[in-house]
Amino acid sequence: MMIKITADSTCDLSKEIIEQFQISLAPLHVLIDDQDYLDGVAIQPKDIFEFVGNQGKTCSTAAINVFEYEQFFKPFAEKYEAVIHINLSQHLSSCYQNAKLAAQSFKNVYVIDSLNLSTGSGHLVYEAAMLAQQGLTAREIIAEIERIKSNVRASFVIDKMDYLKKGGRCSSLEAFGATLLKIKPSIEVKDGQMVVGKKYRGNFDKVLEKYIEDQLMKLEEIDPSRVFITHSHCSSETVQKVRQHLESYEHFEQILETTAGCTISAHCGPNTLGILFKTMK
Template identity: 70%
Template structure:
């Protein structure tokens, strides 16, 4: 049997993780001087309370090499191989640390997802199904790596204060965007995060335009699966998003997941993305 593991940043739901026997290793979340573990002793709601209500500083930090060695050691004797899928190497040193840790074992394979959130979650999901089919470790690694450039990942951000506090935009940029009701889309392209189209208006209207832009013009969409991943968006908003998706593309699976601490710490509440594959 092959064991599939991943960083906590893949943002798959607890139900999916349990069903597919996927185990996560948590990133560090730093609130001022306090060190927490993503999904273990801190959740996004805690971050929003610390940052939004108490104006504390929140950052994230990579899993170190020793932690990866300890994590992999739980599985190497029980399984034929362990395949670990990391948060993209451009976003964190997790991949480099995991690669170093994997050198201590003969049967640990580490993959740079070149993505984040359920962008990497697509790869984790796919790997778990391939493992269930009885594919070899080499086959799984090869197929997952081939899928990496086919993942389309993006988000729309409702508010700019979290980006400002994280040093990802200036106070003037945040003020101007807030004043003009600009909601930027953040896209992952070639393993790097960049600002895409900037929408203007209330959040739901911007989401509707964003979904139309992503799905209407793209005739290369793989219709097998799409993730709706968000940080504390109201259920009625998510339901509208499902309806807008259905207007343009009929996916076999539409899976809703909650953004974990990494996306939440950097983007804040009311962030929503649609993440799918292309052919």
């Protein structure tokens, strides 16, 4: 392939997919108190759960800066005909703006705002990698990714609101009320931003069944090529139940399981799960 596909570490694709298509990832920063770690390089989600959940430390994430992007792009720009980089939504991070500035130093680096996160952007990275493998030009790949990116549907259900509270995304009172009433909120990506969707009540596994039914209500409009089950430290039993539920629809050609990286884990905590797919229009 003469086209190199790269992405932010937030795309949450599996190691197998990354290796299959030789996708390279630019790691975001994860800040634990005063310590700076590179996402997926020096820190993993299980480390975040230890630091935050067990040790009570604070956790936040920070964007890749312009210089880091320049250093990341340079070897690929020299080796490949073109480099196509797919970013975390510009409404969630300054990564896209920084990558665009860095790309100005090269004639063959192209940057796309996914307007999404996790395997919402991962769908686009996967698609771009397949098109590159098929021999399409950079112009053709970029046009196709821009065409389909608004079709991606990304959402997650959060079991507990502890990490949202610690990150300042909800109040202690809201978190306490949610715990008391056994509320499991869904978080959806709309126009590149995270918004609160439906609020479910009850046992997490039962909530996930209802969540899947709600997400797949208009099944005839959903692209059957693939669906991602992306989760943060959920039990294998829970993930298997979700897979079986999806399989019962007999709709998707591929059901791909991936583990959420440090960004989703830091903001949503363990026991977060979503199904992410594309619509056909």
